[in-house]
Amino acid sequence: MFYREAGQFKTTYEADGQILPIRQDRIALLATLTLAVLVLPFVATPYLLSAILIPFLIFALAALGLNILTGYAGQLSLGTAAFMAVGAFASWNFVYRFPGLPILVAFVLGGLCAAMVGIAFGLPSLRIRGFYLAASTLATQFFVVWCLTKIPALTGGSASGVITAQKIVILGYAFDTPQRKYVLVLLIVALMALLAKNMVRSNVGRSWMAVRDMDVAAEVIGIRLMRTKLLAFAVSSFYCGVAGALYAFAYLGTVEPEAYSLDLSFRILFMIIIGGVGSILGSFLGAAFIVLLPVGLNIVAHGLGLPTSVASNLELMVFGALIIFFLIVEPHGLARLWQIGKEKLRLWPFPH
């Protein structure tokens, strides 16, 4: 009932090719965005903004990057955190070495550096695929972190290898409060999500999906494998790089190799598996699940007054159990669950 499309006629090609074909979806998205941009910064507490929403958006962006590579182009990767690290360190270095460089330009350049590293480490994808490729992208993870700890020039010669991120100033306007940082991150993430959505609907996205489904067949119909796969690596790494830069500048405030560990790569992989592989919405849902659930469980355990050691262990157990439960109920992730829910709502109250 809520998704009844009766009366929504599409009379032009433009109307037919909209991102969200159902009017209710469009209204919902607009309402969410309005709420996020115009209401949340003013009513949400600094805690909610700086400790929950900012990391959620940043991880969603990283998950989006991985989803482009794994979900749409079918190339497994375990190097997400490494691409994020490249983005963060490159952005830091650009600002450090070229004072006066606009920070947004530094983010873009950081993303481009990550894209170049992505292309280099994506080269093996032309010969190997599946789990073997996952193992070779694992090399990115180790190589990048190794470089960052071994080459002092990359960390500005700091003795301990930990450097503090510069302040975010755009056109003389300092983004130093949780509200301002949140708005900046939100705008960047929303823009890039829109770009990604359009990319996967265009011929680029279709060729990625063709490669994902069967690369031999894709080659037969004239898709250039090398270009397509490397483009997927480049775009995906660009997204991860920007996410890494935001993670360092807008969230942690420090840039250190250890923050971009293999553990983070795995967490982003879990985000897209739980959220939904091959879905833009899934990246956001997955990030929300992985970021918010432990915090929520922690608060609940606290509210119940459990001893902290029990609460901490219980949190991990419940979190693990929920992941298993969700994947058994819906192996295609939360995005698919939402899609099924939408279909049911369309038919409601009739079963079919």
Add this chain to the structure above:
Amino acid sequence: MTFKSLVLGAVLAASGATALAQQFVALPSYRVGPYASGGAGFYGGIIDYFNLVNANGGVNGVKVTWEECETEYNPSRGVECYERLKTSQGGATLVEPLSTGIAYGILDRIPQDKIPMTMLGYGRSDAANGKVFPYVFPLISSYWSQAAAMVKYLADKNGGSLKGKKIVHLYHDSAFGKEPLPVLEALAQQQGFELVKIPVAPPGSEQQAQWLQIRQARPDHVILWGWGVMNSVAIKTAQRNGFPREKILGVWWAGSEEDTVPSGDAAKGYTAMSFNTPGNYPVLDNIRQTVYGAGKGNLADKGRIGSVYHMRGVTAGILFVEAMRAAQEKFGKGKPVTGEQLRWGLENLNIDAARQKAIGAVNMFPTVKTSCEDHEGSGAVKVQQWDGKKWVAITPNWIVGDRALVKRLVDESSTKYAAEKKLTPACLK
């Protein structure tokens, strides 16, 4: 919580008497994950001491309250915890994350929020300069002071000079392991010993190659700057390679029961640094009696009272409470102090032998006297040895390394930081 206390609480809250004198401390702790054993012992010690103080009427009548938040030692979750705790219960007035990563993550936020942060025995050594880092306190001893003291101890052991000797710095290849390098390199040049730097990739569960290298280098001493699983692996690998454990000197994060017990006999004779003197103290007996006697102890295993991490936690608790006392002396007794006032208290600590005696902790930790120039307050450490069953202090006196050198490095590094951040170094009132 019983029904009676609930009702009482509700009545108090309703009658507007919420201004129950309370001093809130934020504890972003970790009790799961790779460093859980350290976290449980350390935070257990802090909480045990707070419970003891509260059982005896609090700090001039002000109860110490605290709240924990699980960080799993993960900087990202640590920042979340800090943001959550800082406004909890009317606002945190102190934070101790016991993690370099988390400390770095919140370093820029604490001056804005006006919440002092302590870093007991870790973190940025240059934060000892209170003119640049007014809200950061690497109390008792920083890594640089420790490294200087290590070299002093080794020199004393070799008849006062290390000239021509060879020392291996076997370190955790991270910010933590690299932190002492400026001090060790400066001292190597100054005193004429050879420094061989050998990194171990974290977490350090495989060290065969490194110890082969050490055997070939035939050093006079090995400094083990390790952490977590790396320590027991190092001790066991040293045994397998026939390297005498007496020649290994661990950093204080490599000197707890958790590091030596898993190594079994291999650890016998191993030495490590500490800023506590192992043993028993009246304050620990009080904790056993008053806190554990009332069933309010924080450690699941009573036998761990007085273990290295627990004692470190108790020491932290003592320092926090003494800072509250100092702040109350200035800003009014019997009232909770704000974060800014507590910062003053931490900057004006003076825990001499007499004060230690009153607490029941004579010689449990070095005397601490802080100031704006010196947020560390001591820099003195001890060397302890594992006798197969427990840690024993083998240096009767507190060792202090080359303070002038450390001070120079602190000034250089903090000035550079201030320039990067465009800060004007100054003492706060």
